[in-house]
Amino acid sequence: MSDRLSVLKTYKLYVGGKFPRSESGRVYEVTDSRDKWLANAPLSSRKDARDAVVAARKALGAWSGATAYNRGQVLYRVAEMLEGRKSQFVHEVADAEGLSKSKAAAVVEATIDRWVWYAGWTDKIAQVVGGGNPVAGPYFNLSSPEPTGVVAVLAPQESSFLGLVSVVAPVIATGNTAVVIASEKSPLPALSLGEVLATSDVPGGVVNVLSGRTAEIAAPLAAHQDVNAIDLAGADEVLAKELEIAAADNLKRVLRPQPVDDWSATPGIDRMTAFLETKTVWHPTGSLGASGSSY
Amino acid sequence: MASAFEYAPAPESRAVVDIAPSYGLFIDGEFTEAADGRVFKTVSPASEEVLSEIAQAGEADVDRAVKAARRAFEKWSALPGAERAKYLFRIARIIQERSRELAVLETLDNGKPIKETRDADLPLVAAHFFYYAGWADKLDHAGFGANPKPLGVAGQVIPWNFPLLMLAWKIAPALATGNTVVLKPAETTPLSALFFADICRQAGLPRGVVNILPGYGDTGAALVAHPDVNKVAFTGSTAVGKQIARTVAGSRKKLTLELGGKGANIVFDDAPIDQAVEGIVTGIFFNQGQVCCAGSRLLVQESIQDELLDSLKRRLSTLRLGDPLDKNTDIGAINSEEQLTRITSLVERGEAEGAERWSPACELPSAGYWFAPTLFTNVTQAHTIARDEIFGPVLSVLTFRTPDEAVAKANNTQYGLSAGIWTEKGSRILAVANKLRAGVVWSNTFNKFDPTSPFGGYKESGFGREGGRHGLEGYLDV
Numbered sequence: 001m002s003d004r005l006s007v008l009k010t011y012k013l014y015v016g017g018k019f020p021r022s023e024s025g026r027v028y029e030v031t032d033s034r035d036k037w038l039a040n041a042p043l044s045s046r047k048d049a050r051d052a053v054v055a056a057r058k059a060l061g062a063w064s065g066a067t068a069y070n071r072g073q074v075l076y077r078v079a080e081m082l083e084g085r086k087s088q089f090v091h092e093v094a095d096a097e098g099l100s101k102s103k104a105a106a107v108v109e110a111t112i113d114r115w116v117w118y119a120g121w122t123d124k125i126a127q128v129v130g131g132g133n134p135v136a137g138p139y140f141n142l143s144s145p146e147p148t149g150v151v152a153v154l155a156p157q158e159s160s161f162l163g164l165v166s167v168v169a170p171v172i173a174t175g176n177t178a179v180v181i182a183s184e185k186s187p188l189p190a191l192s193l194g195e196v197l198a199t200s201d202v203p204g205g206v207v208n209v210l211s212g213r214t215a216e217i218a219a220p221l222a223a224h225q226d227v228n229a230i231d232l233a234g235a236d237e238v239l240a241k242e243l244e245i246a247a248a249d250n251l252k253r254v255l256r257p258q259p260v261d262d263w264s265a266t267p268g269i270d271r272m273t274a275f276l277e278t279k280t281v282w283h284p285t286g287s288l289g290a291s292g293s294s295y
Numbered sequence: 296m297a298s299a300f301e302y303a304p305a306p307e308s309r310a311v312v313d314i315a316p317s318y319g320l321f322i323d324g325e326f327t328e329a330a331d332g333r334v335f336k337t338v339s340p341a342s343e344e345v346l347s348e349i350a351q352a353g354e355a356d357v358d359r360a361v362k363a364a365r366r367a368f369e370k371w372s373a374l375p376g377a378e379r380a381k382y383l384f385r386i387a388r389i390i391q392e393r394s395r396e397l398a399v400l401e402t403l404d405n406g407k408p409i410k411e412t413r414d415a416d417l418p419l420v421a422a423h424f425f426y427y428a429g430w431a432d433k434l435d436h437a438g439f440g441a442n443p444k445p446l447g448v449a450g451q452v453i454p455w456n457f458p459l460l461m462l463a464w465k466i467a468p469a470l471a472t473g474n475t476v477v478l479k480p481a482e483t484t485p486l487s488a489l490f491f492a493d494i495c496r497q498a499g500l501p502r503g504v505v506n507i508l509p510g511y512g513d514t515g516a517a518l519v520a521h522p523d524v525n526k527v528a529f530t531g532s533t534a535v536g537k538q539i540a541r542t543v544a545g546s547r548k549k550l551t552l553e554l555g556g557k558g559a560n561i562v563f564d565d566a567p568i569d570q571a572v573e574g575i576v577t578g579i580f581f582n583q584g585q586v587c588c589a590g591s592r593l594l595v596q597e598s599i600q601d602e603l604l605d606s607l608k609r610r611l612s613t614l615r616l617g618d619p620l621d622k623n624t625d626i627g628a629i630n631s632e633e634q635l636t637r638i639t640s641l642v643e644r645g646e647a648e649g650a651e652r653w654s655p656a657c658e659l660p661s662a663g664y665w666f667a668p669t670l671f672t673n674v675t676q677a678h679t680i681a682r683d684e685i686f687g688p689v690l691s692v693l694t695f696r697t698p699d700e701a702v703a704k705a706n707n708t709q710y711g712l713s714a715g716i717w718t719e720k721g722s723r724i725l726a727v728a729n730k731l732r733a734g735v736v737w738s739n740t741f742n743k744f745d746p747t748s749p750f751g752g753y754k755e756s757g758f759g760r761e762g763g764r765h766g767l768e769g770y771l772d773v
Contacts, residue, residue, distance in 0.1 A: 128438065133763055135745035136422065143749050143763065228754075241545025248540035250709075251533070251552070251755045268440070270773070277753050278760050281728045283738040 011041050011187075013048060013211065014194025016055030017204015023047050028212065030188060033098030041187045044212035046220040049179065052208035053224055056150045056177040059205030064147045064175035068123035075119035075173060078200040082112045085196060089161060089189060096160040096186035110264045111162045117266075118169035125174060125272055133280070140283045145276040147175035148253050149228030152221035154214055156233050160186035162263045164193065167233050170271035172206055179208045179227070181218060181234065187211035215239050222246040229253035229275050233260075302615065305622040307409045312400045314486065317348040320356055320509065321492035323363035324502030330355035335511075337485055340406030341619050341628040341663040349485050352508035357477070357517040360506040364448040364475040365523055367503030372445045372473035376432030383428030383470055385498040390421040393494070397487060401459055402619045404486040406628030406664070407582050409620050415581075419744055420463040423762075426746035427467035430767060434472065437764055439773040445473035446549055446772055447525030452515040452539075453488075454531045455481035455630050456585040456686075462488050464761045465528050466505060467746075472770040474526065477506045479518055483631045485509035516542070524548060526770060530587070533684075533710070533755050551759025551769040553587065553751055555684040556712030559705035560590030560741065561727065563698070564599045566717035570739065572606050575690070578715060578741040580614065580668055583629055584688040587756075588713035590741055592681060594701050597694045604672065604692065611668050612655040626688060629664040638666050638687035645671050645680035650691070676707055684710070698723060702730045711753030715741045734760070 011030075012019040026043035042048075063071070082089065086108055094104035130144040151171045156163030160183045171178045182190030194209045210217055214234055221227055222243040230252050232240045240257050247254050255274045317334070319326035333351040338344060352360070371379070390397065397420075398412035405412075435441050449469045453461035458480055469476050480488035488507045495505050508514055512535070519527050519539050529539050530553040543550050560578050562571050578590025595603050619627035629635045646652050650671040657667040666687055674681050674691040681691050695701040705714055714733040716724050724738045734752045737743060744750065749765035751757060759769045 129765075131764075133745065133748040135743075135748050137743070137745070139740070139743060139745075141745070141748055143765065148753075237545070244544035245541045248537045248544065251537060251540060251554070251757065253758055256547075277734065278749050278751065278765055279728075279731075279734060279736060279753075280749050281736045281738065282740055282743050282748075283724065284740050 009039065011039050011191045011211070013042050013044060014191065014198065014207070014209040015048070015052045016058070016208065017198060019194065019198075022212070023051070030186070032095040038095055039188060041191065041211040044210040044217050046217070048210055049217045049220045050224070052179040052210055053150060053221070053226055055205035055208050056179050057226055059203055060149060060177045063172070063177055063203060063206045066175070068126065071173065071175065072119050072122035074201045075115060075122060075169065078196060078202060079112050079115040079119060081196045081200045082115060086112070088192065092189045092192060093161045096189055097158075107162050111165045114162065114165050115169055118173040121269075121272065122173050125269065125276075128269065129273060129276065130278070138285045140285050141280065143278050143280045145174070145273070146279050148275045148277055149176060150226065151176045151178050151229040151231060151275050152218070152224075152227050153178050153180045153231045154218055154234035155180055155183055155190060156260070156263070157183050157185065157214070159263045161189040161193075163233070163260075164190050166263050166267060167231055167271065168207060170267070171231070171275055174272050174276055176229070176275050177206045179221060180210065181214050182209055182211045183234065184212070184214045218243055219246065222252070223249060225250050227252060229255070231255040231274070232257050302623045306618065307399055307402075307620045307622060309399060309403070309620065312396045312403070314347050314400070314403070318485070318489045318509075319350045320352050320360070321489065321505075321507040322356065322360045323506065324496070326492070329353055330359070335482060337404060337483065339403050339663075340483075340630050341660070343662050346404060347486065349489070349509045352479070352510040352514045354517045356508060357514065357521055360477045360508055361448055361450070361518075361521050361523050363503035364477050364506055367501055368447055368475045371475055371501060371504050374473070376434060379470060379473065380428045380431035382498055382500055383424050383431060383467065386494055386500070387421050387424035387428060389494045389497050390417070390424060394418075394421065397459060397490060399620070400490060401487050402627070404484050405455065405458060406619055406630055408624040408627040410622055410624070411582060416457060416460050419746070420459050423460075423463040423467045423746040427471040430468075431471040434767070434771070437767050439768065439771055443771040443773050446770060447474060448523060449474045449476050449526040449528060449770065450518040450521060450524040451476060451478040451528045452518065452531065453478065453480055455484040456582060456587070458484040459487040459491065461530050462491060464530075468761070468766045469770050470504065472767055474770050475504045477508060477518060477524070479508050479510055479515045482509065482511045519543065528769065529553070533757075536757055549769065551761070552757030553759075553761060554755065554757035555710055556587045556589065556752065556756050557592060557682065557684050557708045557710045558588055558590045558713035558715065558733070559592045559594050560715035561594045561701045561705055561717065562596060562599070562603060563701075563716075563718035563720070563723065564596040565719045567719060567739070568599070568603060568606055571603070571717040572610050574715060574717060574739070574741040575607060576610055576614070579690045580626060580688050581742050583627060583666070585630060585634070585686050586742065588735060588742065590713065590715050591685060591690060593690055593692045594695055594704055595692060596701070597696050600694055607670070608653065608655070611670065614655070614668055616657055616665065616667065617660060626668060629666050629687065632664055634686065635664040635666060638685055638689065641680060641683060641685045642669060642689055645674075645678060645691070648678050648680075650674045650678055650680060676704060682708065698727060702727060706730075706732050709755040712756035713737070
């Protein structure tokens with residue numbers, strides 16, 4: 001055992017591409033599964049949540065307007081960066097979830113693979129869920145998916161990294177921007193993910209990571225008039241109902257908590273389609289050869 | 296404007312439809328009185344004539360209907376898709392056979408012109424049943440995985456603007472996917488839904504698969520809140536939609552909402568003016584403007600404002616308002632006194648806020664609920680008539696200079712249902728269509744509908760899509 005004193009990290013929020021402390025100046029103790037102190041995480045306030053929404057809104061235009069190919073490249077770059085920091089995440093996930101090093105490594109590898117999976121979806125989802133409609137008339141008629149906008153994401157409480165990535169990646173793969181509330185008990189992998197995103201060509205504001213009390217941060221997000229959708233994965237039944245009622249005020253798209261037995265199972269496309277709109281565009285076509293008409 | 300030729304009256308005969316003096320609720324394949332014996336009257340908005348007396352469903356009736364639908368669900372959902380399909384094909388065929396009767400009935404009960412019920416509503420109603428009939432045995436191929444399951448009992452609440460068409464939008468996909476239905480038609484237009492009950496009888500549809508519960512808002516609220524309803528589908532106002540979203544919060548009920556709109560119809564300086572004028576007229580005066588996706592905000596490029604407005608006013612002067620059963624009638628009656636009051640008060644507000652009101656010379660019938668086609672100029676984005684949904688034949692005209700400004704103004708609304716673009720430039724159509732936050736974008740056309748084409752809104756215009764493959768999702772456990 002070396003007698004070197006290790007350098008501890010000050011965990012910070014990730015908002016608008018920057019790493020602020022909570023404006024409230026508050027932190028809370030994060031412990032491992034055996035109650036050993038790991039770090040102090042920022043205890044975000046309502047103001048932090050609102051700031052994150054502003055950042056997410058600001059980033060939406062460019063991110064949703066980027067080509068699907070470009071978004072795929074950026075997401076894949078995230079996976080590359082994650083791979084490089086694998087040992088850090090294995091360490092954090094092991095601490096957060098009380099897993100052995102080898103089990104934590106398996107979780108981190110699954111998480112990286114999950115990013116890669118979603119990176120490949122960006123330029124395919126439109127073909128899978130959109131398409132031409134054979135209307136009964138001389139019209140070009142095309143339905144295409146479009147991002148809903150700013151999505152508030154309550155990350156799963158138990159699966160601090162794989163669960164987190166499983167709910168964040170589908171939101172941004174389709175061109176939405178996200179305000180993410182990390183697992184309340186185990187926020188450190190999420191906060192470190194912010195560091196990865198910052199170095200992965202993901203534009204600032206596309207993903208914003210907050211840590212603190214889920215219920216406290218989620219309330220203003222569910223009621224926020226400039227949030228378009230909310231994923232309640234990390235809410236318990238009582239909180240989920242409360243937030244769904246608040247979300248009705250501007251008819252946010254709500255993804256209710258879904259029972260997930262195993263985050264490592266291949267996800268379907270539901271988490272992507274939950275935050276997509278369908279736009280249908282009509283235009284007359286010339287009708288060639290029909291009863292004397294022309295084009 | 297004086298006309299060189301006057302039209303001779305061309306009334307469609309009422310003899311083709313036989314309206315009974317009273318109707319019951321349709322529960323478990325039978326017409327039945329309401330448990331508490333309550334009834335209400337439905338009137339013809341064009342004449343205020345009482346058409347029939349209708350049983351009004353209360354909470355006990357809702358419970359009875361949901362139980363009937365639950366009982367029917369087991370067998371209905373277990374039927375092979377090909378068999379369910381055949382019922383739906385039968386229904387579609389019977390609708391075609393009885394389309395004249397239903398068109399006249401709808402015009403009498405709703406007040407809309409016969410040429411619209413005959414040429415738009417009824418063909419679309421039949422087409423929706425045909426379209427979804429074909430899905431019933433192909434659900435494995437709909438993109439929701441193998442063997443997607445129905446949800447159970449669907450509680451459906453529909454509005455009065457397209458009574459039978461909205462019924463078709465709701466019932467056809469529900470039945471195709473194996474759900475059973477309890478549907479509440481609007482209190483001002485219950486008749487065509489009750490005639491549909493008879494069509495179900497003719498088609499031999501099993502008892503309880505479709506149940507019809509006429510009533511007011513409280514009936515709808517009871518249906519939505521019923522603990523044994525698995526899916527809620529609502530078309531109507533945004534305010535009620537929000538209330539429903541709160542009601543189902545925390546439950547496992549799947550919800551789709553088709554709500555209000557304040558559609559922008561954007562006319563660029565290179566647009567084909569004549570076609571654009573027709574599209575503007577269709578956009579806001581079709582069905583007296585009582586259309587959730589109506590193009591109620593005209594955004595016209597400043598440089599062609601005068602030319603376009605002259606042309607539009609000339610065209611409006613040729614619209615014929617009057618007896619909805621006359622085949623020459625373009626503008627029928629407003630659906631109810633309540634709706635007329637709402638339109639009138641919003642229009643007065645528009646005047647009070649300084650917008651300039653114009654209507655063509657137009658004689659309104661002495662009985663019934665009527666409102667002349669109305670156009671407002673000098674409208675700003677802050678005006679109530681540019682923000683609130685009027686749901687009547689009232690067009691607000693705003694101007695813009697650049698495409699960016701047009702997009703910004705079009706999107707400056709809580710709604711996001713529909714939009715129109717008029718320009719000869721293809722790249723501009725595609726660029727602008729891309730930027731509009733609306734579920735349906737009509738370019739160089741407006742108010743086109745088709746069962747194969749998903750319909751539904753962004754933002755506070757609701758969520759979920761009706762029509763097309765997308766329309767199946769709301770009725771499947773996916």
